[in-house]
Amino acid sequence: MQKTKGLLGNIGIQVVIAMIIGTLVGIAMGESAAVFAPLGSIFIHLIKMLVIPLVAVAIISGAAGLGNSHAAGRVGLTTLGFFGLTSAVAVALALAMGEIFQPGIGIDFSSVSAMYEGNLAAKGELPTFWATMIGMIPTNVFSSLNDGNILQILVFCLFFGIGLSKVEAARSKPLIDGINTVVDAFVWMINVVMKIAPIGVFGLMAEAVGTFGFAALSTVMNLFLVYVATILIYGFLFYPAMIKTLTRIPVNKFISAMKKPQAVALSTASSMATLPVTMDVCEKELGIRNSTSSFVLPLGATINMSGNAIYYGLVAVFFAQAFHVDLGLGAYVAIILTSTLGAVGQAGVPGPSFLVVAVLLAAGIPIEGLPLLFALDRIFDMIRTALNITGDAVCAAIVDEMAGEVPQSQQQDAIDLR
Known part of the structure; x- marks a missing residue:
């Protein structure tokens, strides 16, 4: 009885029950x-109020x-390299799964032709390299905060944080301590908001399923099944293999600890909204240092x-098969x-992924059927966010693990926590 009560008192279990x-x-x-x-809107608004x-x-x-650390450069390069490499491996796996199971064979999109938007192609235009770089630099950081421009906020805050680390410790320590205190205060506020998470999750799921249901999903059920299988392979084989090989x-323990943030990610479909829970x-459960998590997780x-x-890779193969487009090596490279x-440029908030249009256009694949997927984007988004x-x-x-600048006593404490 006591064990059951303890399980029901776990926020992760409550969120899963609310989803069901x-x-x-x-x-x-x-x-x-x-x-x-x-109910879901109130929960999401509270999260958004605190996340930025x-x-x-x-x-x-x-x-x-990290700024004064000799490992700072290695940390930054490792983080960015990891993100780029794992994204490339993910889309390569998606292309392979798409070719093996061929989810687009025999699909008829004539029933959704009326949903086609003539200006859809314009939404898939990727900015140039220099436009992206210039767009990441804020001209007014307060406007960036007000608009919620995450990339601009990231650039300024990283620059400012490193600048603080270069100021003599006697002068910077009080401000850094104050910032850490503010972080603790926000974490407390997030924990309070998370108490109503099951109610918000219930509202979000009821609306999403009630509005779109699973009837619309039946047209693309093969794509959905292959998509879920690919996500499971990547999440429960590839990532755990990296944990086993590259960490202690x-x-x-890692898989068990991630159940809570994964449940929140599934319900909110937002990496940013899940960030406090992930941190x-x-x-607390994986023993990762605050200096590392505070840098890597918001960036991630x-x-x-x-x-x-x-998602992008599978959708490309799906529509190529549906419209009988033969993909050559050049098309695969483009995808x-x-x-x-x-994927790197997609903001960590829920919403239709118009960047998939760019992927299809790059490979010369028709985009007529995309509105159907946009209607179901919430369902796909929940899964990929996890x-x-x-x-x-x-x-x-x-x-x-690679930073490796922790005193031996602290390393032992971290291992004990794990």
């Missing part, structure tokens, strides 16, 4: 389940902590999107490159 109940209510009520939408300032101060804190964290689990929530890369760049935040945690664990 919300799904059942959505199926039973159909579109009228939208009446529960305000939390990300800002967490990145400053992490960058300041037991694989079972809390990485530090913004630019590490292996789940999106899988991998565009998917990787698109993989994205898992990748963030894997990267944090690997970077923490």
Whole structure:
């Protein structure tokens, strides 16, 4: 009895139960389940209220902590290299799965032709390299904070945090301590908001399932099944293999610890909204240092999107097969490159992934059927977000292991925690 009560008191278990109940209510009520939408909206608004300032101060804190470290350069390069490499591997796996199981064979999109938007191609234009670089630099950081421009906030806060680390310790320590105090305050606020997470999750799931249901999904069921299988392979084979090979964290412990942030990611479909939970689990349950998690996880929530890369690659193969387009080596290279760049550039917030248009255009694949997938994007987004935040945690664990600048006594404490 006591064990059951303890399980029900776990926020992760509560969120999963809420997801199941919300799904059942959505199926039973159909579109009228939208009446529960305000519950999800309130939860998401509370999270969004706190996430931007939390990300800002967490990145400053992490960058300041790493700035004076001899491993700072290695940490940054390892983090960015991990994100790029894992995204490329993810889309390569997606292409392989698509060719093996051929989910697009025999699909008829005539029933969704009326949904086609003539201006859809314009939404798939990728900015040039220099446009992207210039766009990352804020001209007014307060406007960036107000607009929620995550990449600009990241650039400024990283720069500012490193700048703080270069100021003599006697002068910078009080400010850094103050920033760390603000981080702790935001974490407390997030924990309070998370107490109503099951209610918000129920509202989100009831609305999503009730509005779109699984009827629309039946047209692309083969794609959905291959997509889920690819996500599971990557999340439960590839990432655990990296944990086992490159860290000292037991694989079972890592998988168990990630259940809570994965449940939140599934329900919110937002890496940014899940960030506080991911940070809390990485530090308290996996023994990852705050300086590492504060740097890697906010960065990962913004630019590490292996789940999106899988989605882009599979959708490309799916539509190529549906429209009888033969993909050559050049098309595959174009898909991998565009998917990787698109995944890195995708903001960590829920919403239709118009970057998939760029992937299809790059490979010369028709885009007529995409509106159907946009209608179902919430369902796909929930699943890929869970993989994205898992990748963030894997990267944090690997970077923490490679930084290797912890006194022996602290290393032993970390191992004991694990």
